Amino acid sequence: MATTLDDLRGLFALDLTDAVLTCGGCGASTELRAHDLYPDAPALVVRCPSCTAVVLRFGTGGGRVRLDLSGTRLLTVTAPSAG
Amino acid sequence: MAVVSRGFHGRGRRDGRLPPGQRDIGDGFPVLTAGPTPHTPLEEWDFVVQGEVDGLHRWTWEEFRALPHEPVTVDIHCVTSWSKFDTHWSGVSIDTVLEGVETAAEYVVAFSDGGYTTNLPLEDLTGGQAWVVDTYEDEPLAPEHGGPARLLVPHLYFWKSAKWVRGLALTSFDEPGFWETFGYHNYGDPWREQRYAGD
Numbered sequence: 287m288a289t290t291l292d293d294l295r296g297l298f299a300l301d302l303t304d305a306v307l308t309c310g311g312c313g314a315s316t317e318l319r320a321h322d323l324y325p326d327a328p329a330l331v332v333r334c335p336s337c338t339a340v341v342l343r344f345g346t347g348g349g350r351v352r353l354d355l356s357g358t359r360l361l362t363v364t365a366p367s368a369g
Numbered sequence: 370m371a372v373v374s375r376g377f378h379g380r381g382r383r384d385g386r387l388p389p390g391q392r393d394i395g396d397g398f399p400v401l402t403a404g405p406t407p408h409t410p411l412e413e414w415d416f417v418v419q420g421e422v423d424g425l426h427r428w429t430w431e432e433f434r435a436l437p438h439e440p441v442t443v444d445i446h447c448v449t450s451w452s453k454f455d456t457h458w459s460g461v462s463i464d465t466v467l468e469g470v471e472t473a474a475e476y477v478v479a480f481s482d483g484g485y486t487t488n489l490p491l492e493d494l495t496g497g498q499a500w501v502v503d504t505y506e507d508e509p510l511a512p513e514h515g516g517p518a519r520l521l522v523p524h525l526y527f528w529k530s531a532k533w534v535r536g537l538a539l540t541s542f543d544e545p546g547f548w549e550t551f552g553y554h555n556y557g558d559p560w561r562e563q564r565y566a567g568d
């Protein structure tokens with residue numbers, strides 16, 4: 287079956303508490319909650335605890351939601367049905 | 370240090386100085402940071418002008434401190450909606466930094482310790498509009514506020530005033546910086562409320 291944008295929408299309904307991010311800079315795989323968080327900037331900045339590279343940016347200003355994962359090579363989340 | 374009147378004369382004067390959507394934060398000075406605070410030893414610090422210029426222009430900390438400094442009193446406006454009036458700085462005008470620099474560039478990327486960048490038109494840095502400051506309220510600029518030195522471009526939102534600045538890259542094309550690549554406005558004029566791309 288083809289992968290559709292509906293499947294992508296499903297991603298954001300997932301619980302990200304056990305998400306693992308693989309850093310695009312150094313390749314380290316780390317639980318999202320173990321990253322270095324900088325919430326006081328104009329947006330949330332999430333940095334790799336191994337190399338301090340920015341792996342994720344998330345912002346909700348100006349009536350839009352923004353997500354930048356360009357610093358993440360891979361995002362791994364447990365599928366709801368796999369629980 | 371100037372004592373600013375909090376009376377109604379001052380209030381009236383201040384009203385016209387608050388860009389749309391901003392609030393006066395008074396004596397506060399929030400620290401907004403997107404990463405760990407760098408602590409570069411001064412003996413390793415330098416400031417460079419590079420890119421499309423006639424060779425590398427570089428100043429060590431001692432050389433930078435020896436450049437003519439000037440006092441600057443300005444209002445600053447953060448995109449997170451606070452403004453702060455009558456902040457006192459001392460620093461080196463970008464006009465001084467670029468004296469004798471030959472370039473055909475129209476754009477600048479300011480770059481910092483820790484990897485932060487922000488882009489500006491070159492013409493917004495010249496003509497007495499921008500400085501590299503190393504002193505705030507008569508004290509050496511604290512690391513959490515961008516020390517030892519930060520860019521100061523008070524007519525644009527404060528994210529353009531790069532903390533921990535280490536140099537300017539002059540380019541003939543406009544290259545979006547850290548926040549500009551994340552949906553923030555490319556120019557960032559607080560008086561036109563240019564917070565986000567498309568504003």
Ligand SMILES: [Zn+2]
Pocket residue numbers: 309310311312313314334335336337338339
């Ligand atoms: Zn990393």
